[in-house]
Amino acid sequence: MIGRRGRAAAGAAPVRVPAGSTAAEARGVRVRRAGRTVLDGVDLALAAGEVLALVGPNGAGKSTLLGALAADVPPGEGSVRLAGVPAGTLSARQLAVRRAVLPQSSAPAFPFTVAEVVRMGRAPWAGTSHEDEDETAVAEAMAATEVTAFAGRPFSALSGGERARVALARVLAQRTGVLLLDEPTAALDLRHQEAALAVCRERAAAGDAVAVVLHDLGQAAAYADRIALLTDGRLTALGRPDRVLDGEVLTGVYGCPVEVLPHPRTGAPLVLPERGRPTSGGSGESGGRRGSRAG
Amino acid sequence: MTTPARHTARPDAPDDRPGPEPDPGELPRSEPESGGSAPVPRTRRGVALVLGAGLAGVLVVLVLVSAGTGAYGIPVGDVLGSLAHRAGVGGAALERVPESVLWNVRLPRVVLGLLVGGSLGCAGALTQGVFGNPLAEPGVIGISSGAAVGAVVSIAFGLGFLGTWTVSGCAFAAGLVTVLLVYVLARSGGRTEVVTLILTGIAVNAFAGALIGLSVFFADNAQLTQITFWQLGSLAQATWPKVLAVLPCALAGLLAAPFFARRLDLLALGERPARHLGVDVERLRLGLILVVALLTAAAVAVAGVITFVGLLVPHLLRMAAGPGHRFLVPGSALGGAVVLVGADLAARTVAQPAELPLGVLTALLGSPFFFWLLRRTRRRQGGWA
Numbered sequence: 001m002i003g004r005r006g007r008a009a010a011g012a013a014p015v016r017v018p019a020g021s022t023a024a025e026a027r028g029v030r031v032r033r034a035g036r037t038v039l040d041g042v043d044l045a046l047a048a049g050e051v052l053a054l055v056g057p058n059g060a061g062k063s064t065l066l067g068a069l070a071a072d073v074p075p076g077e078g079s080v081r082l083a084g085v086p087a088g089t090l091s092a093r094q095l096a097v098r099r100a101v102l103p104q105s106s107a108p109a110f111p112f113t114v115a116e117v118v119r120m121g122r123a124p125w126a127g128t129s130h131e132d133e134d135e136t137a138v139a140e141a142m143a144a145t146e147v148t149a150f151a152g153r154p155f156s157a158l159s160g161g162e163r164a165r166v167a168l169a170r171v172l173a174q175r176t177g178v179l180l181l182d183e184p185t186a187a188l189d190l191r192h193q194e195a196a197l198a199v200c201r202e203r204a205a206a207g208d209a210v211a212v213v214l215h216d217l218g219q220a221a222a223y224a225d226r227i228a229l230l231t232d233g234r235l236t237a238l239g240r241p242d243r244v245l246d247g248e249v250l251t252g253v254y255g256c257p258v259e260v261l262p263h264p265r266t267g268a269p270l271v272l273p274e275r276g277r278p279t280s281g282g283s284g285e286s287g288g289r290r291g292s293r294a295g
Numbered sequence: 296m297t298t299p300a301r302h303t304a305r306p307d308a309p310d311d312r313p314g315p316e317p318d319p320g321e322l323p324r325s326e327p328e329s330g331g332s333a334p335v336p337r338t339r340r341g342v343a344l345v346l347g348a349g350l351a352g353v354l355v356v357l358v359l360v361s362a363g364t365g366a367y368g369i370p371v372g373d374v375l376g377s378l379a380h381r382a383g384v385g386g387a388a389l390e391r392v393p394e395s396v397l398w399n400v401r402l403p404r405v406v407l408g409l410l411v412g413g414s415l416g417c418a419g420a421l422t423q424g425v426f427g428n429p430l431a432e433p434g435v436i437g438i439s440s441g442a443a444v445g446a447v448v449s450i451a452f453g454l455g456f457l458g459t460w461t462v463s464g465c466a467f468a469a470g471l472v473t474v475l476l477v478y479v480l481a482r483s484g485g486r487t488e489v490v491t492l493i494l495t496g497i498a499v500n501a502f503a504g505a506l507i508g509l510s511v512f513f514a515d516n517a518q519l520t521q522i523t524f525w526q527l528g529s530l531a532q533a534t535w536p537k538v539l540a541v542l543p544c545a546l547a548g549l550l551a552a553p554f555f556a557r558r559l560d561l562l563a564l565g566e567r568p569a570r571h572l573g574v575d576v577e578r579l580r581l582g583l584i585l586v587v588a589l590l591t592a593a594a595v596a597v598a599g600v601i602t603f604v605g606l607l608v609p610h611l612l613r614m615a616a617g618p619g620h621r622f623l624v625p626g627s628a629l630g631g632a633v634v635l636v637g638a639d640l641a642a643r644t645v646a647q648p649a650e651l652p653l654g655v656l657t658a659l660l661g662s663p664f665f666f667w668l669l670r671r672t673r674r675r676q677g678g679w680a
Contacts, residue, residue, distance in 0.1 A: 072567065096573030103571075108563045109427035110618030113339075116560075123561055124573040174572070 015097050016177035016207070017083045019049035023178050023209035024069050024099065028078035031064055031233075038064045040233040041078070048177065051200050051210045053220035053241075056230035057254055062213045063104065063182050065230065069211060070101045070180050082178065096124035099178035100171040104186070107163065111154040114166050118142055118151075121173035133175065141172035144199050146192070160187045168196060172203075179203055181212040185219065197223040217271035221245055229253060245269045343622035346615055350629045357633060358409070361640045362401045366648065369393050369401075404533035408636040410545040411530070411594045412604060416631020417552050418590035419605020420612075420624050424559040425583040426481075428492060429610065433591045434602030436481070436492055437499030441473025442466040442588075442595040444506045446525070451510035451518050459540045467544060467592035473499060474584045474591075528599035528654020530639050537597050544593035548586050549628055555583055556620035563618065601654045603661020604631050610668065 071087035250258040257274035379386030445465035
């Protein structure tokens, strides 16, 4: 009964917006939690066709901002819109066909197989015309995250990195116009980190809006169209990677000396903590290695 | 923009690697592998079908044997004949005595066993699903004792405001209050930790025990006997009016339960992921709690506290056919009915002419299973924490 009502209404409102226009928007969002202001008046517009990286120190409010865009929690102040529609007026089902969310970690309570977990991503589309895409969406998502080989294994039997890839596959299979990913690369090895971010770029190229929380600023520089730098619940900087990634700003934000260098071959910004200073003896070696490669 | 340039440059990078064709190689490879992945759910579905059919077959045989077995033996052929006769499809009525034994003593008991067993099994599967916890069972976490308080109070104080439905009604109300209480007490931050859940169960069971003790204290001798027998868990008092008294609760719960199956699968991912996939979690939870209370009340009101059926049956089925609730929920109802009709048959035949209390028998068999479950989980994943 819930499903049918949601289905009819979900069919009526627009699910996607054309590339370049605003797919998800937070305006003046303020979130308080346990007496602390976690987000303090953040304005952010996520456009269809772009990859937006959310970066900042621990506790800066990256996940909270992602959660606000996902309409998980109604903001204390301000508004969140998805494709121009206030998120509060959309049902759970209507939200689920508009945005997909990758949480930091999740494990099913029961031993579902990998294929079953990925297939759950198709649940919002049950009973719609998009149901026909179920098989291809699941197969493509599993191929993109390289989890097809262990499709039949129970999720609980996987390693941390494999679980993270399966979770990403489930989110990709949902095929929504807005993708909100909280640290998709955190548990992954180098190859799969690159693959996960390449998928983000592909989805953006296909017209989806992708917001992704990242800790590796070099990755953010390489894969994001824009970077949003958060500090203490406020937006410190927002813009193209070469503008936002400034050594002085980052040093202030992270409370640790940071240098930004151009990559010797591509010229892309490389963000590194300043090692090899007398303050920390052990890292002098890595500084030396970096120097020798640059030379 | 530098990004698109880097993006187009990326496909060159894998060419330098030892595996030169990851991109072209992956797409064709995904086809047969997705074909290879599909049989996994398909075999699980196959197992589920076979298991469902097997359980249904066993249940039919058990019902017939149980209806014919007892102090006054009736051959299975005669049972079938009499059933067919009453249904108006051939067969013949039995003589006066066997006909009376069959229709006034055996069949109400068997039907009650089916309803109680189905309710307990199904309630177990739903409770585990809504708590996202394989140890949640109406008996273990105190819902059954809560419902028992309602039933005992209504017996001890001779309540009769709902006629034959009084005991069921009181059990339902008390059961509902208890589920809500356990749910609120045992959850924090959208999760139910096993330790908190079990400790909440202990507290609720202790409190319910005290309330039952208090009712016993105020009861007279006749009521005392009634309460004691009822507490041990038994189907011995089965009559058609009793069947009718639980039928609405049990049937409503059993018919509603399968509609929650798909959303229970999603809920297994966690509350937030389920919401992200379009599940109205609050509403789902409320509906499930209502159904669990209905089913538990139905079972407890007529048969007393019968533990472990709701724990054992969904667990075994999950091991055999996977955790998908589309099979697990109706399958657990079927399995619960098999276990209860079988256990009742054993309870009244193993110590003939005496009759063992059914609740005692299921606890005797169920507790070792619980031990085994604890050990197995401990071995596999270092226990529940």
